[in-house]
Amino acid sequence: MPTILIVDDEAIFRKGLRKIVESSSGSWQVVGEARDGYEALEMVESLQPDVLLTDIRMPRMDGLQLIQITKKRFPNLLVIVLSGFDEFTYLQQSLRHGVRDYLMKPVEREELFKTLDRLESELAKVQTTTEVYAAEPADARMIRQHVSEHLVAGLLKGYVNEGDLALLARIGLTFTEPNFACMLIKLDKDALDQERYDKADPSLFQLYIQQIVQELLDQRAKGFSFILSETEVVALVNVASQHEAGNPLFELSETIRRRMISLSRLTVTIGLGRTVSGIKEIPRSFQEAKIAQLHRLIVGGDRVISYERMNEGNEELAWNSTREHALEQLESSIHEGKPEQTIQHVVTFITSLCLQAKSPEIIHQQICKLLIHGYEEAEKLGLTKSWLGERTIQAVLLEICSLNSRAELIECCRSYLGRLSECIAYGQRHSDHDPIEKVIRFVNQHYQEPLSLKHVAEHVFLNPAYLSTLFKQRTGTSLVEYWTDLRVSDAKKRLVTSNEKVTVIAESTGFGNIRHFNRVFKSVTGFAPNDYREQARSLKV
The missing domain is CATH 1.20.272 (Zinc Finger, Delta Prime; domain 3)
Incomplete structure (x- = not known):
């Protein structure tokens, strides 16, 4: 006997729909009624109906939010949408999430009967070969999700090695591109109606944000998102290019922000770390995303704050x-x-x-x-x-x-x-007993001055060749690459936030001459300094 769950915020419509369904010629069983998306989500988890019959416009969690979450968890759940608003946007969004039919209120009995008969036939065919819900046990899916979240969280903190990446690949999460960037997404709670927030389980807001983020990652990039804490969703994005001017990740972040508003009237602030090369650099991008997120207190919420560009326009x-x-x-x-x-x-x-x-x-x-x-x-x-x-x-x-x-x-x-x-x-x-710590501190303070491996080695009383090997082992990068990155990062900020001449910036960031600066800057960013300045400023939001 096929089962159906009815979701509508008005009791009179729920009771009317129950009577219509039970009077159909099929063998449908109404297993429950829910007043909004939150109640429905719990009932879908516990009752596992074959069909979800839901209204669109409801308080707290609306029908579109409910559909997004339930279809992610239960991909074989069939959904019928009801709406009193004959708007193409609702039809378009519903169909995008795999809705099987879209009926206008007030529902015509014969039209609903046709839809139920068709779905009953589909269910009968499916049940002859497999269960309606997942082809694998629910606990197996849950274990795989938890393992993925644990390992990706380890990547953010620098605890994961190549062997762990192989384990991720075995459970279906692969990172094939050489570069990574982190996004940290937080709900703008202060911009949310307090009554709406108080009536809901806060974790459901985070779950909804995570689902939207993952959906857009699946469509436009390669990556994995998960709920990091009670207030944060994090996304690790795997990209091919490390060039930052005109960064498509900023546009992806903007799309996430706008999608949240259009679908749910929720606003979020997104901190975006810089694109880095290799898994060992992922913690740096994650830390930068956290720093960018802090700037919400300076520039306000409902925006994307890029670490690379967070001082622009300020x-x-x-x-x-x-x-x-x-x-x-x-x-x-x-x-x-x-x-x-x-x-x-x-x-x-x-x-x-x-x-x-x-x-x-x-x-x-x-x-x-x-x-x-x-x-x-x-x-x-x-x-x-x-x-x-x-x-x-x-x-x-x-x-x-x-x-x-x-x-x-x-x-x-x-x-x-x-x-x-x-x-x-x-x-x-x-x-002071740790030479690498002393070197990092020294270079951080003096990278704008002429530096050489010999000069730095003398500061810590080590042989230059030995220091070079030791620094590479400890940090994963060469000493020259380390201070070059500091110089280029400083130069990029000054190109965007000041009107200084390129020659002045080159000299004051430690580069010996303009030709050397131009060559190194382009090799790192993919752009000549003036082109980088022009493109970055044209993208100011």
Whole structure:
């Protein structure tokens, strides 16, 4: 006996549909009625009906959202859509998700009977050869999904090796392209109607976001998405090209953002890390996606924030030489681990900032940017826990944005930035025995100056050839490649966010001459510097 589940937010329609179905000439059994998509999702899980008969317009989770999720989990479930809105967009979206029929309200009895008779015949044929639901046990699918999520989460943190990739391939998840990029997608909860959010299970919002992301990945790219936490969905995208100007991943992220709005009236913010080469570099892209996501507090939500482009269009404050010098001194004292100087420079910088900024929002933006840069440095050095303790950087930024007194801002920043400088100083004292840590710290501080392997090796009292081998073993990249990447990244930011001449940028980022800069920049990005600047600026959103 074929079974059917009826979903409609109006009781009178549910009861009427039940009577029509039960009066048909077939042997249909109505196994349940649901008031909205959330109830229906639970019933589909427990009752496993053969057919889902659902309305489109419903509160909380509508019919289209329900169809997307259930068809992903139960691909053999047959769906009939009902709608009182004769709109082509609903028909188009329904058919895209494999809906078998689309009926207009009020439902005509004979039309529904024809649809049920046809589906009953289809079910009878299918049941002679296989079960209606999955061709493999549900627990096997679940195990495969969990293993995939666990291994991909390991990729993000740098715990997975080539053998684990082989295991992923065995369970159907392959990464055939050489490059990767990470997206971090978060629901804009503050933009969501509170009643709508409170009535729902928060995990269902994340599940819905993940399904939309995976659907678009399947259509337009190669990748895997999963729910990382109660508030985050992550996507690992496998791409062929590492060129970033005109990055199609930004367009894919924009499509995800727009699709969320059009299908469900939900808005999301997407942090996009840079494209990296090889699985060992995946954690870097993931960390960059997290940093980009933090910039939501500066630029607002409902947008894609690319790590590569996150400072574009955010230069509302005209930097004079005095304040720029104060900022440079402050950042230098932090990075060099000099807490007393840091505390002094905080006062100078914030005082100058408050005197010349045009609005409180700009003051908060600049301080948040400074703290995010500090957080990025702490993450690289593994000092975030010792710096912030149990607090998150998000909580720190929200605290900053709640302050409207110059004295409070100075005191708060003295506390946080002074503590960060102390942690860096402590880390330096206790990592001096590690030559690679010393080399990384030295290069990070001096990459804008002329460097040579011999020069760096002398700094840590090692033979240049031995240092080169040791650095490659520890980091997976050569020392020259490491400082070249720093220089090119700095150059790309300055090309997009400033009007400096290319020759000035080349000299100030450590390249010996313009010809060398042009050759290296194009080999890394695929674009000449001026072409990169032009294309990146033309894509500003």
